[in-house]
Amino acid sequence: MKPEVRQQIHRLGGTTTAAATTDLAEFLAATSFPHPLYPRHYAEELFGLDEFYQQHRALYTANPAAFYEALLLHFFADHQLPYGQDFFRPFRFTPFTPGTPDYGELEGLVTAEEVALTVAGGPLEFICICYSYGFPDHYFVCPGDPNPENPTVYGTDHEVFFQEITAVGSLEEFFNRYLSKDEFLAIARRHLTAQHAAG
Template identity: 25%
Template sequence: MLHKNILKRIEALGGEVSNSNPTSLEDFFLSLKFNNPLYQNPEYIPTTTNRFKEPLFDLDSFIKENKSLLKTNVTELDKKIIDKYTSYQKGCIGQYKCDATLYTPLKYGTEDYKTTLDSYSFNKECLKELMLEVQNSKPEFVELFYTCQFLRNGRFEAVYYYICTSDKNHENPTVYTTNEDCYFCEIENEGPLNIFLNTLMTKEELLKIIKNRMENLLN
């Protein structure tokens, strides 16, 4: 099953697994949950992306309202950061939420299969490369996360992150992503799971990022 370093990273990010003895990737990820949202570290957002570099929604306003606490009451500042940014916000903007649901677009008789047939965007051709990678002509997926990203053109875009249940690398499977505009008509390979999880911030990393931003503004 998953490499021990990945399990440690999931735990550090706040993940919990209800299945104490998973026997497959599907068993593991379907029993995974996070009680808190996650955010991508700004350092890992490519400059070429259409996304804003700042993944923390409304951060500028938060800093203006609370920057004095950085010098007067760091404990209270930490509490305010945790209260605001580790609870789910309406619209989930910038937040990664763990969904952990099975998606079976090519499995005859399932609800996903029926929906796929009616979908204007689903394109089996885009799965060909993935099928070769996992050596499975009817791959199934677990939706690991979804997020709503704020784009530079002022629009929001829902993005979904998947693990293929038949991935041959059980220790470190590949993460795939697709968005609401091209849902499974375009699929991006995000690389191995360990790399992807390292782009997401723990609570401690989140606190550090925000307080560093405050210090830079005060200096």
């Protein structure tokens, strides 16, 4: 795997136990995050931030450092409160591979030939790496990607699952779309400092 991909994972607080020679599927299976991932556009939405501030306003006033520690513990806990975050939960999806549990799951919706017009590499098997509350709400890679060191990530949505597919960038670029804890904290501080000053 490209070193920059590992660096992005570590920047975001994730870990991987995969060896340097591990293939793409094994690398993703050995990668985990103990918390959700917040897209950079969270800075435009700030879901849940004002509510947390209102609930813990006394702590903010008495001990700002403790408040921000509690804020990070809350937002970066392994929960599914709808704050616009994404969840890294890799699983294999093999709708075109005979003899697998998923075989035929997309029958009548989309053909392998149609998917192959967008998805590079083969065989047409997939690792769904993230799901989210946004659009698209599923992201995946192809283990047979021509560039397994930094494969293309694709997006699709449950309403048009694999019928509409968009390339969203390389795996390195995909992880770069997310805020580190420090970046998230800086956004929260700016917003809440202004909020508190306004009364």
